[in-house]
Amino acid sequence: MLIRRHTFLAMGAATLAACGGGSTEKKGADSGASDAGGAEGAAPAVPKNADLVIWADEKKAAALQEPAKAWGESQGLTVAVQTVADELQSSFITANQAGNGPDLLLGAHDWIGNLVQNGAVSPVQLPAEAKKALAPVGLDAVTYDGQTYGMPYAVECIALFANKKLTDKPSPATIEELVEAGKAGGAETPLSLPVGEEGDPYAMHPLYTSAGGYLFGEKADGGLNPEDVGVGKDGSVSAGEKMQQLGKEGVLKTSITNDNAISLFTDGKAAYLISGPWALADIKKAKIDFELSPIPGFEGLEEARPFAGVNAFYVASKGKNAAFANQFVNAVAASPDLVEQMFAKNELPPVNLELQKKLADKHPEVVKFAQFAEKAEPMPSIPQMAAVWKPLGIAEANIIGGADPKSSMEGAGKAITDSIAG
Missing domain, CATH: 3.40.190.10 (Periplasmic binding protein-like II)
Structure with missing residues (x-):
């Protein structure tokens, strides 16, 4: 599943972790351009030789691995997609605050309030044409205090x-x-x-x-x-x-x-x-x-x-390669190709309207969920929802x-x- 109620329960832990300011690097963590995480699901050590580092949970990292690598090669860049199997949000906040986090985070939209409160993510500028290509629920979900904080790519509801x-x-x-x-x-x-x-x-x-x-x-x-x-x-x-x-x-x-x-x-x-x-x-x-x-x-x-839950790419506020991170976000926004490649390994309802039409024949139920989500209520992303x-x-x-x-x-x-x- 994409977003569930446990995301709220993680908020308090995330805030506490951010206040600690310590590094989340673990000995023996993967340092190459792969989806491997640290020991027992801990945050991995960010590879110093990668032009762009992305953190995601296990399923999304596996789905993103090959498409991100192919995109990087087309741009002459090395992309490392790394898995953080447990406590992704809190690990990201802590690592970002310490200056050793990734450039991009792939996570739930209802994290936004906590991420912004902790100064962990930067607003993104999505082109007007890209906004027209996305389902309104996706854009609504990543808008916080009047600013867009993520590039939405998938949505779910019940x-x-x-x-x-x-x-x-x-x-x-x-x-x-x-x-x-x-x-x-x-x-x-x-x-x-x-x-x-x-x-x-x-x-x-x-x-x-x-x-x-x-x-x-x-x-x-x-x-x-x-x-x-x-x-x-x-x-x-x-x-x-x-x-x-x-x-x-x-x-x-x-x-x-x-x-x-x-x-x-x-x-x-x-x-x-x-x-x-x-x-x-x-x-x-x-x-x-x-x-x-x-x-x-x-x-x-x-x-x-019902609640609508959206997953999005976030640009880390203290990532080493903000320019490459924004370049990747704009690439996802400009074309559904990368998200379509991810769908092949993790069938999440897309927010891209063109991709919804393309998938409708072979995956009608998945597309129905995306359509139902348009009448759903984006899960509150303010930190107070945790209470x-x-x-x-x-x-x-x-x-x-x-x-x-x-x-x-x-x-x-x-x-x-x-x-x-x-």
Whole structure:
């Protein structure tokens, strides 16, 4: 998967790491132009002989390896793509602050607030033609305080999978219709949606927004206002009431987690599944006759809006080769070729509109996810989002288990505002 809720949990660690200012180099780390990382997933030592160094996680580094090398050769440059398997964001901030980090980082858009707060990345100037070639959600996601901080290349969101053998409504218009059709089909559970004992606000966000909940209000300039926390307000309580009803009906269950949500669907035990493009491989392998559609909202209420997660290339503020880094970013922006080569090894929904059209015939579901993301809500990239995740998740899980929606949401809202206030 591309971006999940664990990215928020890493923010506090990233900030602490940045304050430490120490080097992340490890003995025995790879120093050549390869995707090898340091010992046990630690940050690698940046090779001194490379013209451009890029850090990414394991899957994206593997996908980027050959395309970046080929681009470098065409420019007469040596490019080193290195894997940082664990704590990529915090390792990057620490290494950049110490002056021994990479020139480019490939990472999630919701890191931007923390990266900017730590002075770790520089704004990028994307040509006007390049902006026209990209899906708006991608550009929105990498815009922070009115500036563009990354070159977006892939996007994901969650959607609704329906097992056509277990429901006669593969694209239900409302949650109520989904529940009725799921129960009528005789499946063990009508809907597989990961909740877990501590909740999963990422997966629950479409239901939360449909019932009127919001996380942060907006400023006059369109940016998010951390002083206006929506958790604990009326909309969140209404959302909690809807969640509690679904819990009573056995539709939402804390026993369904990220570990078993997909398998319940592929094993034929769930009529519907809410998940992302990372579920496609398992579903196809299980030979499920499925349909993919947007997640419906509650009848008569707001549209369901899942989170959109975008991955982007960031230019390090203290990279040794900023000119080459910007040259690479402009190359990615100017043509979909490099991203298409990456797609061959890591099938992430692209934000490049031309590439979406090109992939539509052979990879229709992947392109559908990219299209669904256009109506999704970019995950908040402000650092204060880190305070939201755990309290809201626990509140939602408790409500599904029978706790009072009003007091649970208000308690979560207070915990969030207290944490933001410091």
